[in-house]
Amino acid sequence: MIVTAARIRATRWPTVRPWIGLAARLGLATVWLVAGAAKVGDLAASGRAVNAYQVMPYDVATVIGAALPFMELALGLILLLGLATRLAAGVSAALLVVFVTGIVSAWSRGLSIDCGCFGSGGQLAAGQAPSYLPEILRDLGFLALAGFLLIWPRTPVSVDGWLTGEPAVEDEDE
Amino acid sequence: MSSRKGQRNAARVVREQLARERRRKRALWTSVGAVVVLVIAGMIGWSVWSSQRPHEFTAPRGANDAGTGIVIGSGPVTIDLYEDYLCPACKQFQQVSGATIDQLVSAGKARVVFHPVAYLNRFSTTEYSTRSSAASGCAAQGGKFKEFTDVLFARQPPEGSAGLSNDELIDIGAGVGLNRDDFGSCVKDGTYKPWTAKVTEDASRSGVNSTPTIKVNGKEVADRSPAGITAAVEAAGK
Numbered sequence: 001m002i003v004t005a006a007r008i009r010a011t012r013w014p015t016v017r018p019w020i021g022l023a024a025r026l027g028l029a030t031v032w033l034v035a036g037a038a039k040v041g042d043l044a045a046s047g048r049a050v051n052a053y054q055v056m057p058y059d060v061a062t063v064i065g066a067a068l069p070f071m072e073l074a075l076g077l078i079l080l081l082g083l084a085t086r087l088a089a090g091v092s093a094a095l096l097v098v099f100v101t102g103i104v105s106a107w108s109r110g111l112s113i114d115c116g117c118f119g120s121g122g123q124l125a126a127g128q129a130p131s132y133l134p135e136i137l138r139d140l141g142f143l144a145l146a147g148f149l150l151i152w153p154r155t156p157v158s159v160d161g162w163l164t165g166e167p168a169v170e171d172e173d174e
Numbered sequence: 175m176s177s178r179k180g181q182r183n184a185a186r187v188v189r190e191q192l193a194r195e196r197r198r199k200r201a202l203w204t205s206v207g208a209v210v211v212l213v214i215a216g217m218i219g220w221s222v223w224s225s226q227r228p229h230e231f232t233a234p235r236g237a238n239d240a241g242t243g244i245v246i247g248s249g250p251v252t253i254d255l256y257e258d259y260l261c262p263a264c265k266q267f268q269q270v271s272g273a274t275i276d277q278l279v280s281a282g283k284a285r286v287v288f289h290p291v292a293y294l295n296r297f298s299t300t301e302y303s304t305r306s307s308a309a310s311g312c313a314a315q316g317g318k319f320k321e322f323t324d325v326l327f328a329r330q331p332p333e334g335s336a337g338l339s340n341d342e343l344i345d346i347g348a349g350v351g352l353n354r355d356d357f358g359s360c361v362k363d364g365t366y367k368p369w370t371a372k373v374t375e376d377a378s379r380s381g382v383n384s385t386p387t388i389k390v391n392g393k394e395v396a397d398r399s400p401a402g403i404t405a406a407v408e409a410a411g412k
Binding site: 040041042043044045047048051052054058062063065066067068069070071073074075077078083084086087088091113119124159160163164 | 207293
């Protein structure tokens with residue numbers, strides 16, 4: 001019984017995997033597009049949110065705060081199209097690791113801030129408790145999506161697939 | 175027979191190698207393209223932000239030397255108030271501790287530097303934080319900053335709304351004794367919007383991340399109650 005179950009799983013995996021990949025790609029694209037769109041309207045506020053972490057000088061924080069929303073939007077668009085998926089997943093993973101590190105560092109230094117992940121951000125009002133743990137768990141979830149795409153970047157309905165002219169299903173050589 | 179099969183095999187291997195090489199090249203170029211797109215996006219963000227930054231501004235009458243706030247009173251201890259006219263906690267703070275601060279000022283113990291920052295533009299549909307702050311600059315120019323500020327907090331619109339219209343702001347200004355024509359054109363032209371940007375930028379730079387923030391002689395006061403502020407002013411005045 002165990003053997004047959006494993007065999008079924010083994011035969012199913014190659015057909016299921018690309019669709020999981022597609023879901024991961026579109027999910028991650030949505031995350032970046034929403035995060036970027038929430039911040040792009042008020043770049044000064046985005047800079048303040050970065051500055052609230054108190055890890056870099058104000059002028060550097062404002063530059064990052066201004067550049068980040070546009071880069072998030074571009075990353076979302078690239079993932080939506082399925083262009084250079086492995087690279088986009090790698091950049092996503094790197095950004096998420098930086099975000100998680102930032103939140104952990106804010107937590108460990110006892111700062112009372114909003115992560116500013118989806119707009120707002122900055123110091124919390126008196127009596128408002130920070131929600132660092134849910135923020136970290138959420139980012140780790142996104143990191144899992146990025147990790148999946150990093151390992152299996154081939155997904156259906158992608159520019160990558162169209163360029164190489166190959167179905168996403170086979171291809172184990174990369 | 176077997177040698178022909180070998181040739182065919184060899185040709186297939188070569189074809190596969192060429193195909194693999196082509197794929198590798200395409201993957202490389204798409205990656206380069208994606209990196210270029212990301213870098214350009216970041217640079218767009220940076221240049222948009224630089225164009226939004228305050229470049230030249232004129233501070234209204236009654237501003238401090240740096241032009242980053244309006245001075246009320248002349249006591250020896252300085253109370254810096256960083257507030258956004260849309261911020262509910264600021265309204266609450268004004269209701270609870272406003273009278274105490276007024277007393278400290280009128281008793282000659284402290285002077286207030288009020289920084290009308292525009293932190294909450296995202297929470298109105300018409301950038302009310304910037305418009306109200308710039309209007310307060312017009313009121314300061316007309317010598318009625320304190321009166322105008324008090325009415326703005328009393329009539330604070332809810333977060334997420336369109337806020338008070340420019341016409342409503344002008345009515346409030348006229349109501350506290352400002353010249354309707356001068357004040358009206360100042361509000362409509364957004365004369366002090368660059369000043370608002372300067373005030374906001376300066377507050378961000380000095381580490382003010384939320385409103386209200388209250389500093390007494392440069393030190394942030396955590397206890398914003400009347401007793402807390404009185405104690406902080408007394409301690410600083412010694």
